[in-house]
Amino acid sequence: MQKITNIELRKTMPPPRIDYRIAVYSHDTFGLGNIRRMLAICQYLLDNNPHFSILLITGSPVIHRLPLPTERFDYVKLPCLSRTEAEKYQVKSLGTTFDMTMRLRAQMIKTTLMGFHPDIVIVDKKPCGVAKELMPALEASSEAIPRAQWVLLLRDILDAPGKTRQVWRKHRYFDVIDRHYAQILVVGSQKIFDLGEEYGFPPRIKSIMKYCGYIHKSPTVIPQKNLATNGTRTVLVTPGGGQDGFRMIRAYLQGLEIHPDKGWKSLIITGPEMDGWAREEIAHLASRVNAAVTVQSFTADMQGTMSQADVIVSMGGYNSLCEIVSLGKPAVIVPRKAPVQEQWIRAQRFAHQGWVHCLDPETLTPSQLMEAIDNQLNRTLLPPPLQGTKEWQGLVRVSQAIRLLLADPGFMACHA
Structure with a gap:
């Protein structure tokens, strides 16, 4: 009898079944931080949840240069914006007006989400998106993509407390979260910076917040x-x-x-x-x-x-x-x-x-x-390793939170 190798067996196996669709929005108007953080989360979700498929919606000008997941992942590229100062933006590359570019971005986001029909939409940092570009999709969500649950992902610190409180009041973010969001995930430690307390989040908003801890990533071993x-x-x-x-x-x-x-x-x-x-x-x-x-x-x-x-x-x-x-x-x-x-x-x-x-x-x-x-x-005393501590399990705990939102039966059974 001919021996079948593991490689040959894998070739004959059907592709993994995709049960859940996740859309991720990362506006990225300044630097590499937001997109690299969201890609790390995407990669971990895909590596540890074989029934997930992720579509990233991003305005990053360098998305094509970054390491991307190779399976069950794709992205939609929005026209680029640049941040000129806090909460101020301009068109980065296109020879179009800011208003025209924002209408185009908003339409692209809405059309993409309506076509993809995600189960979860993860929004990075801004509940309404840049210049409220998410609002058309949010307002159409209940009818156009009724099964979608919206999740706001916040980094540990946004800005100085006084300034952040002013911005959130001005844009009525709490009202938007009340109407549209199922959960807020904070990739930070409440012990290091109590985001909800520092920024004056009302009790109803704090009740859907989960501090997941900082993102701990293992390094590659490829020599530089x-x-x-x-x-x-x-x-x-x-x-x-x-x-x-x-x-x-x-x-x-x-x-x-x-x-x-x-x-x-x-x-x-x-x-x-x-x-x-x-x-x-x-x-x-x-x-x-x-x-x-x-x-x-x-x-x-x-x-x-x-x-x-x-x-x-x-x-x-x-x-x-x-x-x-x-x-x-x-x-x-x-x-x-x-x-x-x-x-x-x-x-x-x-x-x-x-x-x-x-x-x-x-x-x-x-x-x-x-x-x-x-x-x-010349430093001889370094801090102890933090891997495995609760404050540094951001990727694990974001994945757990998403699976709980989806009420994954397998996940619920093993964590009962």
């Missing part, structure tokens, strides 16, 4: 050729998307120029959204430094790159800090303070836990940055 150090210590400098990271990188390169005796190797990843003039200036500054400095614009595997660095210099975005803490890496954080204070608040809270070292961007000097890096390179 630019970090082949041969025993030399390496500092990774990354401002995330890069749109406002020039000042931090300039301070770092000026510090190396002032202190040429530093014996470490540097990898600077500017981010794909950094302006061309800024990249040119960074390349010029790097050429003057008498040290091993490599500059590149992007990596599709940031956490894998972080895992091979000895110290990380970064801004204070959600993904960057979660990846740094997940890896247990020494880090110097230079967070953004404007137009929103989210990064500044997060960096301070993480520093208070002893997870990172935080510097004030408004008073940052090149020498101060060099001293902080030296201290982190």
Whole structure:
């Protein structure tokens, strides 16, 4: 009898049955944070729920450059927007007016959801979408997609409490959540930042909130050729998307120029959204430094790159800090303070836990940055591993919450 291998058997097996459709909305008008966070959630949901199919609706200009799930996943690309300041946006690429572009985006979202008929719609951060672009779909949902349950996903910190309270009152977000949303999932820790209390959420809204914990991701094991150090210590400098990271990188390169005796190797990843003039200036500054400095614009595997660095210099975005803490890496954080204070608040809270070292961007000097890096390179006491703790099980607990909403019989039986 001919022996059938496991590979041959898998080839003859039918594709997995898809029982549940999930739509994910990520507007992405600034940086890489939102889309990378939502892709991590999508990948985990697909890996651990073989009956899920996910359609992502995004305005990210770099979605095609990021690692995407390969099965039961696709995306619809919206015309790009840029954030000019807090709650202010403009058209990024198309030669159309803002109003025309927003009408187009709203129609695309509504048509997509009506055609896909999702069981769950996960909305990132903004209950109404950018400039209320989700409202046509929300208002048509009860008749056009009646089985859909809407879930609002919030990161740990949105902005300063006073400012956030004002924005939420202005846009009547609580009323929209009352009418349309089944649950709010917070990918953060109530012990670190009590979002509902800090932002004055009313009791009826708090009753549907679930704190899932921060997103802990295991690093890849693919070697990064630019970090082949041969025993030399390496500092990774990354401002995330890069749109406002020039000042931090300039301070770092000026510090190396002032202190040429530093014996470490540097990898600077500017981010794909950094302006061309800024990249040119960074390349010029790097050429003057008498040290091993490599500059590149992007990596599709940031956490894998972080895992091979000895110290990380970064801004204070959600993904960057979660990846740094997940890896247990020494880090110097230079967070953004404007137009929103989210990064500044997060960096301070993480520093208070002893997870990172935080510097004030408004008073940052090149020498101060060099001293902080030296201290982190020579640090002997690192915080204990956080993997498995309740505050760092965001992916697991988001998946559990979604399955409970769907009343998955198998899931309910094993958790009875």
